[in-house]
Amino acid sequence: MHRTGDLYGHFQTLEQQKETAALGMWIFLVTEVLFFGGLFLTYTINRHTFSTAFGIGSNTLDIKLGAGNTVVLIMSSLTMAMAVWSAQVGKKKLVSIFLIATLALGTVFLGVKAIEYKQKFDHHLVPGLSFDMKYHPTHPMPGDDLTELALEKEEVDKAFAQDPDINAHGQLYFSLYFGMTGLHALHMIIGAGLLIWLIRGSFRGRFTPQYNTPVEIVGLYWHFVDIVWIYLFPLLYLIDRHR
């Protein structure tokens, strides 16, 4: 395609090009909604059936890390929105700063996620052959809260007495946990890649009040990823905290 300045050859005006790009991103997000929707439906049906196993699984997640990550991600949405604003009002330096902040917060989120995954590995809670919900309560790790662990053991033992397949059903919870958060994290990683591309552009002063479409549509994507997390957090971490 020929390109004149910021305008690609098959468009008539910059305005048309901008509208097109934004509409394209919105429609892409619609497909994302349905994509995650299939997972949410699977989650709903299974949680409905196996609420005990899902409750126990949920309680093994670290609520502090989850809540902290929620705050981090919402903050990154704020900085992303501010980056768009900076581009719109022509503060080129601020654009770079806010984009870098967004990237940093996104990286923190992924780092925390990695720590949580590592924990699940150590606790034998990753679906697979070594999956065992009874493992962690009987094998305390350094730094574990032992009263909390005793409570978990009691809960697991009780559930196991009633449902010998609790490991299979708990595995369903963790399959969905890893599936949903993993897919979300994949979206974050793609988003981080897009941010790096934007940051390079912003260093070159590419984004102006006239031309800031890339910042805006990557912003849309980033906010969407935030929304997914807004649902994932209560659905995965807060199923049964009021025991």
Add this chain to the structure above:
Amino acid sequence: MNNTPPAPDNELPDTHYLNATYGSGIRSWLLTTDHKRIALLYLASVTVFFFIGGVLATMIRIHLLTPTGALVTPETYNKLFTMHGVAMIFFFLIPSIPAVLGNFLIPLMIGAKDLAFPKVNLLSWYIYILGGSFVLYSFGTGGLDTGWTFYTPLSSVYSNSAVTPAVIGIFINGFSSILTGLNFIVTIHTMRAPGMTWFRLPLFAWAHYATSLVMILGTPVIAITLLLVGLERIFHLGFFNPALGGDPILFQHLFWFYSHPAVYIMILPAMGVVSEIIPTFARKPIFGYAFIAGSSIAIAVIGFLVWAHHMFVTGESTYAALTFSFLSYLVAIPSAIKVFNWTSTLYKGSISWDPPMIYALGFIGLFVIGGLTGLFLACLGLDIHIHDTYFVVAHFHYIMVGGAVMGYVGGLHFWWPKITGRLYPESLSRAAAVVLFIGFNLTFFPQFILGYLGMPRRYHTYPPEFQVLNVLSTAGASILALGYLLPMAYLTWSMRYGKVAGQNPWPATGLEWKTDSPPPTENFHVTPEVTWEPYDFENRPDLGLAAGARPLAPAHGDD
């Protein structure tokens, strides 16, 4: 109006999208962002899959000649019909009209230089190729024997065939479909030429808009569902495996949420093709433009509300079954609207017997049977008996092959002069259309009776009382095969030896006919401006027809 002088009648324009120099040789095809070249890339690749699917179908029909099935083992037979279904549905029917004709024509029809996202368009072809490679890898290494429906837990636990690469391939291919749909919707919204209002859009574009809605809203669900099946196989998870607490019925809900609307991905574009051909060869405005356009959207929307009619005998709740049956009947209405409007358009037309018209009328005949037999299957009391029998097989082949493929081949005939700049042998192609129609009916009509008699589908062997009808069906299939091979042969021949077509050989009213054949890379030498209503032959002196047989009447009271 087009400002360039038309090329002389007996030669192609000097430069067009096929010979334009942007790069050299194969690179100029593999790295092209020109929607017309991408359409041809798709044409070549879907033809490969059509050929694979066709060979498999032939083997199935030969095998079923005798009750005991002499040709292949049960395992092989199961692989044959599974691979036939996967190749035909996911890699031929779904991309066929949208990705080939839609890709080529939508920018031309709305007066744009290209689709909104040309690079995304190329990307979607590469995704298709990648997905297709996975599926071919699966075919080549152990095959696939789950049925194209991938019902769990058969697919996720019990099947020993190469299910994992196949579901990954279909998962990947889903994104090709999504990106194509996205591109079309955005293009139709933002790239229309001056004067091209929504109600001046060709019905082909309306149909593709509706198709794209289904693509972007349904495809993500099948993608995630098959991804879960793949994960289930690889990591032994239990989403849909009852032994591990999962629910196979949930899989069916998710699967049909896409796969029922997917039928509309196949048939809506074919309806769009027919809506173009009928007015062109009856030389008059289409009857009830707004109703045809609206019914496309209605089909796309209501089509999403009917999926569980595939599950009437799974133990679905009675209330859900009643709801889904009721909604299934509603989706019949927009299809009826289209058929009645097409038929009315013929009234007092000036009907030519050009090949595309034969295909289009054949489409109506087959689609009517396919659509009406849908009423049998939507009927709760009747579906219990005919569900999963050859009645269903016949029904969906009438829709998908009689409808979608007939539309696709008809569309190819209609726009072939635009795509290649050349005409094909007329009488031969007219004969091919008739052969196709007869062969098709012979192949699939007996299967309705087989189904009502109780022959279940996917049987490698059957009780002897079903043999007569199976033999008839196989005999028809050999005629049908001829009906497909003929066009393949003469269309290929015409690319080099066909008569030069000129800008507008039929003539037709659409914008795509107001540029060179084949069109230049940028589609139009000057951005066109639309000042006429769709399918209006009377106020178009540029078409060189006998104008104004009677005082001009507004073509559409409703726009």
Add this chain to the structure above:
Amino acid sequence: MSKHIVSPLVYIVIFVSLMLGTAITIWAAFQNFGKFNIVIALAIATIKATLVVLYFMHARYSPKRTQLVIVCSVFWLAIMLALTLADYDTRPREGRLASANTCYHV
């Protein structure tokens, strides 16, 4: 797309509301509201998501077309969830081996 530029002040207000919503969600999760726990959690999440869409994503200031796109996505998601759950919820007896009415909390 929109010529409208949202002021940073609005962003800050939204951010604070989102933080507040998160806090309420966590608080509510530790209270026993019976079957309303999930309802409350989803209601707050939906409010938060709506705020993000309307302000961070500028949907409030976007053309009607964009708003229609958003409504469509929610509508289709609702179709998928509602019609599937309608089947599950109206089965006379859910044939599955377990059911939602566990007495786990008794």
Add this chain to the structure above:
Amino acid sequence: MQSQLPIYPEQASNFAPQVDALMLFITAICVFFAAAITAVIVIFFFKFHRKQPNDVGIAFDGDARLEAAWIIVPLILAMAMFGWGAVVYVDYRHTPQDTLDVYVIAKQWMWKAQQPNGVKEINELHVPVGRNVRLVLASEDVIHDFFVPAFRVKMDVVPGHYNTMWFRPTKPGRYHFFCSQYCGTNHALMAGWVTVMEPSDYAAWLSGSSGGNANPVVAGEKLFAEKACITCHVPDGTGRSPSLNGVYGAQVLLADGSTVTADDAYIRESILQPNAKIVARYLPLMPSFQGQLTEEQILALIAYIKSLQSLPVPAKGAGIAPPTGNK
């Protein structure tokens, strides 16, 4: 090969005439429309054939009344089809009370049927003519489907679910049944014969072939003792768990205040997931028997519990809802 070419299968159940009438009704409407449209197209095709190469057709406006007509008329016909179909369907789903229950278990690639008295058959099913027969369908592996064309009945056999179907054979004879949900390699071989017999023949057949087959009620009673069910489920209602006398088919009051009918699926669930539904005033003490019982053993237990149906219900210690309660 048959000498003549039939177009519908034999009518051998109560549903067959209903379904065939429905088929005829819809076929008549569809043939009418298909023929009419085809005829009109063919007539127009020849009548309005282009005379001169540059002729133009005569344009005319769309007609809202015409459009309305061909929306409303098909809609009415479609609703008639829907309504009639729904009536037949409700009949399919509404199992009568007085059924002869046969358990059918599907596995790759065979059918096992078990008569009420324990006679087992493989890929065969014997039923008496004129009796309402209910099949309880269970699968051991993948989804199968039990289909008898002559009866016009079909139901999926889904692992993890119990599906039931019913019919009343009306004509003695031997009829094909098929597996009609694709289930793997030998799907097409998973077929057999239903034999419909005169009631006296059926009775003779049952007694003649019962040798060697354990009666499921007896087997269930034995299991009930072996698995120590009886230590809690004391018949006189003094145990830690409710008495099971008369529970089958009755309304059970649950801890959450709701009631549930004690049918096969409920009993199955109570064995495998005891705490899914706790009977009012009882504690969730029962261990799960998931993985410890085969499908056949579960069916035997259900048969045994069913045999307790007629025994006196103790005044205290049963889970049955009071008869005054909401049904």
